[in-house]
Amino acid sequence: MMIDIKRDDYTFEEWLEMDNNDELELIDGKIYMRGEPSTYMIGETSTRHQRVSLRLTLALGNFLVGKTCELFCNPFVVKLEEKTVVHPDLAVICDTSKINDGGCIGAPDLIIEILTPSSAGYDIFTKYNEYLLAGVKEYWIADPIKNYVIVHTLKNSDYDTILYLKKDILPVSTLPGCEIILEKIFD
Numbered sequence: 001m002m003i004d005i006k007r008d009d010y011t012f013e014e015w016l017e018m019d020n021n022d023e024l025e026l027i028d029g030k031i032y033m034r035g036e037p038s039t040y041m042i043g044e045t046s047t048r049h050q051r052v053s054l055r056l057t058l059a060l061g062n063f064l065v066g067k068t069c070e071l072f073c074n075p076f077v078v079k080l081e082e083k084t085v086v087h088p089d090l091a092v093i094c095d096t097s098k099i100n101d102g103g104c105i106g107a108p109d110l111i112i113e114i115l116t117p118s119s120a121g122y123d124i125f126t127k128y129n130e131y132l133l134a135g136v137k138e139y140w141i142a143d144p145i146k147n148y149v150i151v152h153t154l155k156n157s158d159y160d161t162i163l164y165l166k167k168d169i170l171p172v173s174t175l176p177g178c179e180i181i182l183e184k185i186f187d
Contacts, residue, residue, distance in 0.1 A: 029083040048144040063178045069094040077103030080134040107134040109174040147186040
């Protein structure tokens with residue numbers, strides 16, 4: 001399917017028909033490319049992104065063994081609404097009725113986006129608003145270059161925001177008892 005980037009009324013069904021939809025996100029009917037590979041595939045950024053992703057996956061995955069919540073890693077489709085589909089780096093879903101063979105229908109409990117130079121503004125602003133409106137309880141933005149995590153926690157229809165640095169221990173509010181030692185993530 002040819003993509004008209006000026007169009008802002010695409011539906012989920014049309015997104016499904018797109019040849020490269022694993023590289024495309026749909027936000028309020030508008031198509032967005034998930035980062036420009038040339039800006040992060042070469043050099044330290046790609047390696048650091050992968051290390052942080054793997055270490056967060058292991059930390060959360062080990063905590064979730066034997067629990068009802070599930071952790072999913074990119075590539076993973078999250079349909080927030082009819083005209084909004086995203087591919088978060090990591091997602092934790094505690095309501096398993098939201099999970100099907102195609103991904104997640106509705107807001108995950110926790111979403112983590114790991115910044116790349118080309119995705120930073122998109123993750124920090126555009127996705128922030130979509131996740132807030134969809135009711136994502138906890139949204140993390142991890143910076144693998146500057147070694148920090150911004151945590152947005154949903155309270156009274158708005159996000160409370162806390163910055164955690166490499167030296168900090170990050171408590172996961174959606175997973176009581178889970179704490180992430182950021183020095184191990186960013187080491």
